[in-house]
Amino acid sequence: MLRPRSKRVFLVEDIDSISAQVCVQADEDNTNRQFLTALLRATRYAVDHELTERQRQCFTKRYYEGRTVTEIAGELGLDCSTVSRHITLARQRIQSHARYCVFAYRNSLDGYSGNNRS
Incomplete structure (x- = not known):
């Protein structure tokens, strides 16, 4: 039995859109x-600068474009396990x-000075 797909994470474009929406929401404090x-x-x-190129490709295709691991693997010529590892x-x-x-x-907010450890 197949599991239903969970909600997708924010697309790169969605992040900009949500940032703009957040700024105008009246019910949230500043x-x-x-x-x-x-x-x-x-x-x-982090998506743009902290990932390797292959991680960014796999992550973007999976979460931003909604493709399956199998589709990504076929498109990039990789094993499904390799794609899954890059995404993870x-x-x-x-x-x-x-x-x-x-x-x-x-x-x-707490006035952390660097001298105390959390």
Whole structure:
């Protein structure tokens, strides 16, 4: 039995669109809007600059274009396991980058001086 596809992650184009929408949402306070906008920008930066070319290709095709691992493998001439590995490594790098952004944001609010460790 096939699992239903989960919701896709934001497309590169969606990140810009969401950033713009976040700025005009009246129900969120200014701090949350600024943080979400910064996090979306950081995520886009991570996709553009922190991934290898092959990771970026596989990640973009999978999540931004909605292609299956099998389709990507056929298009790029790779094994499905190789494509899956590239996608997993890309997600790990992006998540790591996002965690650092959250850490920096939270510690800027707490007045983190670099002398104490969390």
